Amino acid sequence: xxxxxxxxxxxxxILLKVFNVVTWSWLIVFSPxxxxxxxxxxxxxxxxxxxxxxxx
Numbered sequence: 001x002x003x004x005x006x007x008x009x010x011x012x013x014i015l016l017k018v019f020n021v022v023t024w025s026w027l028i029v030f031s032p033x034x035x036x037x038x039x040x041x042x043x044x045x046x047x048x049x050x051x052x053x054x055x056x
Contacts, residue, residue, distance in 0.1 A: 006036035 003011075009032040016022045017029045027034075 006032040
């Protein structure tokens with residue numbers, strides 16, 4: 001299993017939060033994963049739109 005950039009960033013963020021090194025909210029801690037999901041969803045919507053336009 002390969003870890004992507006967003007997963008690699010999330011792991012130290014979680015460790016920093018758990019060991020009270022940072023006082024960030026959990027939303028900020030998981031923001032790399034959220035950003036990754038948003039990018040994939042935008043890419044999916046973009047590809048679906050291109051396919052719909054190509055089928056005309």
